[in-house]
Amino acid sequence: METQTAAWLTAVLPLVLLTSALAEKTSVYFVIGGSLTLTPPVAPGRISRILWKHDENLVAEWADGRAEPRYSGTFRGRAGLDTTTGRLDITNVTEADAGMFTLDINNALQGERYEATVIHKVPKPEILVQPLRCSSGSDSCTLTCEGNITEAEPVTYSWKMGAGDWTESEQSINISSTEGIQSVTNFTCRMTNPVSEEQSEVHPNPFFQRARPSSRRWLEVFLTVLKVVGVVSLVWALVYFVWRNRDAACPCVGGKGENAAQSG
Numbered sequence: 001m002e003t004q005t006a007a008w009l010t011a012v013l014p015l016v017l018l019t020s021a022l023a024e025k026t027s028v029y030f031v032i033g034g035s036l037t038l039t040p041p042v043a044p045g046r047i048s049r050i051l052w053k054h055d056e057n058l059v060a061e062w063a064d065g066r067a068e069p070r071y072s073g074t075f076r077g078r079a080g081l082d083t084t085t086g087r088l089d090i091t092n093v094t095e096a097d098a099g100m101f102t103l104d105i106n107n108a109l110q111g112e113r114y115e116a117t118v119i120h121k122v123p124k125p126e127i128l129v130q131p132l133r134c135s136s137g138s139d140s141c142t143l144t145c146e147g148n149i150t151e152a153e154p155v156t157y158s159w160k161m162g163a164g165d166w167t168e169s170e171q172s173i174n175i176s177s178t179e180g181i182q183s184v185t186n187f188t189c190r191m192t193n194p195v196s197e198e199q200s201e202v203h204p205n206p207f208f209q210r211a212r213p214s215s216r217r218w219l220e221v222f223l224t225v226l227k228v229v230g231v232v233s234l235v236w237a238l239v240y241f242v243w244r245n246r247d248a249a250c251p252c253v254g255g256k257g258e259n260a261a262q263s264g
């Protein structure tokens with residue numbers, strides 16, 4: 001019996017040491033409320049005992065002869081152990097499930113360790129414009145801060161106009177060609193949740209209009225005045241010309257009359 005055990009140890013020990021030497025930390029990610037599956041590498045030989053731990057706490061335990069695995073603490077009702085492969089499934093994952101999962105098969109700690117991390121960050125949003133043909137000629141357009149936030153709620157949205165401050169707002173904003181909007185060069189949106197924050201690329205404002213330099217505006221005013229003065233002068237010149245012509249042409253007619261009046 002003792003020689004048998006010694007022989008077994010001699011055969012198995014190098015394998016155990018080898019496994020330990022190859023100890024790997026596998027990162028597993030999950031989202032809150034989702035599920036987590038830890039699949040150990042195929043164990044050598046038949047599995048007679050399984051022990052899963054989360055940090056220092058027991059998760060699931062099973063030994064030959066037992067009909068059902070035993071689950072512990074918060075994992076009761078959420079964990080499922082496959083006794084032929086050692087695979088562990090956990091549903092309804094919570095923040096508290098983050099940590100290190102370790103596995104012990106047939107009383108030997110397996111090389112694999114599983115570091116579970118919660119992932120519930122917001123994605124980098126994109127600004128979508130509606131209608132697609134939104135242009136400076138449109139009546140109004142809707143900008144939407146878009147991204148897949150299925151696992152990231154609650155999310156809040158903020159918008160920034162040009163170099164202005166972030167303002168918390170709706171996911172969509174309506175813009176139209178008003179004076180205030182015309183001076184905005186671009187828009188940026190941001191998604192925020194309790195653990196993360198992401199902002200979109202800068203999106204050009206379809207209604208942006210470059211302000212005319214003031215010198216040009218004065219030139220325009222000057223040219224307008226000049227035009228008005230020119231037109232008024234032209235009208236006066238015409239009136240004067242007509243009047244002079246009448247004066248010059250009418251002496252024959254009017255002159256005759258005058259002469260007649262004078263002669264009479």
Ligand SMILES: *[C@@H]1O[C@H](CO)[C@@H](O)[C@H](O)[C@H]1NC(C)=O
Nearest residue numbers: 033076077078079091092093
């Ligand atoms: C797991 O989540 C489902 C749906 O979200 C719920 O119906 C079920 O009661 C939850 N189970 C546990 C053990 O919390």
Ligand SMILES: *[C@@H]1O[C@H](CO)[C@@H](O)[C@H](O)[C@H]1NC(C)=O
Nearest residue numbers: 031123147148149150151152
């Ligand atoms: C959003 O992400 C979830 C997973 O987080 C995925 O199931 C779903 O298909 C995604 N939806 C879209 C529209 O991409």
Ligand SMILES: *[C@@H]1O[C@H](CO)[C@@H](O)[C@H](O)[C@H]1NC(C)=O
Nearest residue numbers: 161162163164185186187202
């Ligand atoms: C966005 O607008 C701001 C303010 O006018 C400007 O400083 C910045 O360069 C613009 N960014 C891009 C990418 O056009």
Ligand SMILES: *[C@@H]1O[C@H](CO)[C@@H](O)[C@H](O)[C@H]1NC(C)=O
Nearest residue numbers: 140141142170172173174175
């Ligand atoms: C934006 O415009 C759309 C369509 O014109 C309208 O349905 C929506 O309620 C508006 N949203 C806001 C925030 O004004």
